[in-house]
Amino acid sequence: MIEYLSAIVGMLILMLLVGLGRILLGPSTADRMLASQLFSTAGVSILILLAIIQNQSALINVALVLAVLAPLTLITFIRLRKKPL
Amino acid sequence: MSLLDVFTVIMTASGFFFFFAGSIGLLRFPDVFCRLHALTKADNLGLGLIVLGVLPQAASIFDALQITFIWLLIMVAGAVSCYLVANQAIETLSEDTVGQSDKINDLSMKKTTKPTINSSAGSTTNEF
Numbered sequence: 001m002i003e004y005l006s007a008i009v010g011m012l013i014l015m016l017l018v019g020l021g022r023i024l025l026g027p028s029t030a031d032r033m034l035a036s037q038l039f040s041t042a043g044v045s046i047l048i049l050l051a052i053i054q055n056q057s058a059l060i061n062v063a064l065v066l067a068v069l070a071p072l073t074l075i076t077f078i079r080l081r082k083k084p085l
Numbered sequence: 086m087s088l089l090d091v092f093t094v095i096m097t098a099s100g101f102f103f104f105f106a107g108s109i110g111l112l113r114f115p116d117v118f119c120r121l122h123a124l125t126k127a128d129n130l131g132l133g134l135i136v137l138g139v140l141p142q143a144a145s146i147f148d149a150l151q152i153t154f155i156w157l158l159i160m161v162a163g164a165v166s167c168y169l170v171a172n173q174a175i176e177t178l179s180e181d182t183v184g185q186s187d188k189i190n191d192l193s194m195k196k197t198t199k200p201t202i203n204s205s206a207g208s209t210t211n212e213f
Contacts, residue, residue: 001093008097012104015104015105018109034120041104041132041163044155048136060151063155064155067158068158071165
């Protein structure tokens with residue numbers, strides 16, 4: 001089971017690297033922010049899987065912090081793009 | 086392997102499949118809205134399936150509750166950020182094409198005033 005979950009984590013990291021190619025390609029800044037959205041979701045799932053694999057509940061708290069902070073980057077991005085505040 | 090382990094294997098594998106589909110969609114789809122569609126739906130479903138598969142393996146009931154809470158939080162955050170990015174993309178789109186909403190207004194106004202356009206063709210086009 002642990003080997004299987006580790007393989008899933010490895011494939012998720014590879015998929016994340018492939019998906020981050022959108023940061024290089026993306027024509028608009030919104031596309032690049034979407035890649036960071038992918039990073040947050042995949043990162044949370046990787047952290048949850050790692051918490052199960054290593055049997056460390058603290059990593060679940062790390063995933064929680066990432067899940068809370070990830071939308072804030074996007075909200076800040078949207079607020080900065082609006083011209084008058 | 087017990088039955089719960091089989092459940093975990095199936096759920097995490099399908100969750101990874103949806104993650105993979107979302108990331109391929111992010112790379113291959115043509116514009117921002119299609120990419121939003123691929124990312125926010127497929128990725129949240131993939132995370133949900135992985136969380137569902139991991140739940141039987143959790144060390145305590147508190148950990149399982151916390152993982153479920155993280156999943157709900159990600160779903161809400163995904164919906165909000167999808168809305169915000171789509172709104173932003175629509176605004177920049179309309180700025181690029183000299184005001185999409187203004188163009189729609191022009192079209193509707195021209196439709197209502199079509200007889201006058203036909204009767205005096207040269208003058209009305211300068212108004213807009």
